[in-house]
Amino acid sequence: MPAEGFPLAILAKAPLAGRVKTRLIPALGAERAARLHAELLTDTLDIACRATASANITLWTALDHRHPLFLELASRFGVRLRPQPEGDLGERMFQALNAMSVRGLLIGSDCPVLTPELLKRCHQALQDHDAVFLPAEDGGYALVGTQRADKRLFENIAWGSARVMAETRRCADELGWHIACPATVWDLDRPEDLERYHRLKR
Numbered sequence: 001m002p003a004e005g006f007p008l009a010i011l012a013k014a015p016l017a018g019r020v021k022t023r024l025i026p027a028l029g030a031e032r033a034a035r036l037h038a039e040l041l042t043d044t045l046d047i048a049c050r051a052t053a054s055a056n057i058t059l060w061t062a063l064d065h066r067h068p069l070f071l072e073l074a075s076r077f078g079v080r081l082r083p084q085p086e087g088d089l090g091e092r093m094f095q096a097l098n099a100m101s102v103r104g105l106l107i108g109s110d111c112p113v114l115t116p117e118l119l120k121r122c123h124q125a126l127q128d129h130d131a132v133f134l135p136a137e138d139g140g141y142a143l144v145g146t147q148r149a150d151k152r153l154f155e156n157i158a159w160g161s162a163r164v165m166a167e168t169r170r171c172a173d174e175l176g177w178h179i180a181c182p183a184t185v186w187d188l189d190r191p192e193d194l195e196r197y198h199r200l201k202r
Contacts, residue, residue, distance in 0.1 A: 005052025006123045007104030009096040011060050011084065012041050014067035027191035038069055040188060041109040045077050048107075051119035054078040056104075060096050090154030098149035105132070110187040111142035112197055119143075121182050130177035133165065137186045140164040150175060 013020050021033035028036065048057050057079040061070050065083045074081050085095045096106050103126045105119065111134070118134070125132040126145050131153065134143035139162030146153070152175060157167045172179050188197050 005056050007100040007102060008048055008052050008057045008119070009060055009100070009104065009106040010041075010044060010048060010057065010109060011062070011092060011096065011106065012070075012109050013037070013062045014064035015041070015069055016063050016067075019063055021189075023190055024188075024194070027194060036188075037109070040112060041069070042073065043112065044107065044109040044114065045073055045079065047114050047116055048119065049077050049079075051116035052123075058082055058096070058099070060084045060092070089159045090157055091151075093144065094149055094151045094154050097144070097146055100149075103145065103147050105143055105145040107143045108187075110189060111136070111185050112188055112200055113185050114142070118183060122180075125180035125182055128178075129180040130175070131172060132180045132182065133168070134183055134185050135165045135181055137184060138162060138189065139166070140187070141168065142185045142187060153177075 015034040015038040017030040017034040018025070020037040024033040024036065045059070054077050059070065059073065059079050059081050061081055062084045065081070070081055073079065084092045093106055097104070105122055107114065122132045122134065122143055122145055126147055130147050132143070132145040133141045136142050141164065153168065153171050155171065157164055169179070186193065186196070
């Protein structure tokens with residue numbers, strides 16, 4: 001585990017059946033979809049702890065802040081737990097980035113192709129860019145990092161749509177920011193993603 005590193009925030013929902021991975025429920029059922037969500041979150045934390053020291057990682061929790069999985073992960077990995085604030089996704093991401101004392105990164109738990117090396121590359125990109133993103137194939141993004149948090153980067157975005165990254169680029173342009181996009185990744189959100197995920201795990 002790295003002895004130092006950079007701040008990393010992870011937004012995570014408790015694995016409540018019927019409340020997470022809802023687009024996968026037709027293929028998996030609510031219980032299996034919730035178990036898959038828990039598996040993805042655990043894998044994400046394992047990767048995160050190989051990119052930066054666990055003391056730098058904050059798991060921002062939602063739905064059930066004292067869920068046994070959150071408590072287990074905090075104990076196993078040595079990360080901090082904080083409840084996500086009220087507001088839309090943009091507000092919650094802004095607050096997580098704004099809580100960092102120095103520049104850092106924010107991710108979710110839906111991207112199975114993150115690696116410690118890719119996280120480090122993204123943080124390195126912040127040395128000479130105002131923001132860094134990992135655009136996702138579905139039009140969103142799996143990672144954002146900023147030199148300084150600015151609420152305007154997250155305003156007037158159609159969250160959950162295929163326009164998220166394009167609209168965020170527009171916001172960055174309006175701020176006069178230079179952004180880096182070291183790679184394009186994919187999220188596990190739809191039934192058609194499952195086969196690719198199973199191949200990845202073999």
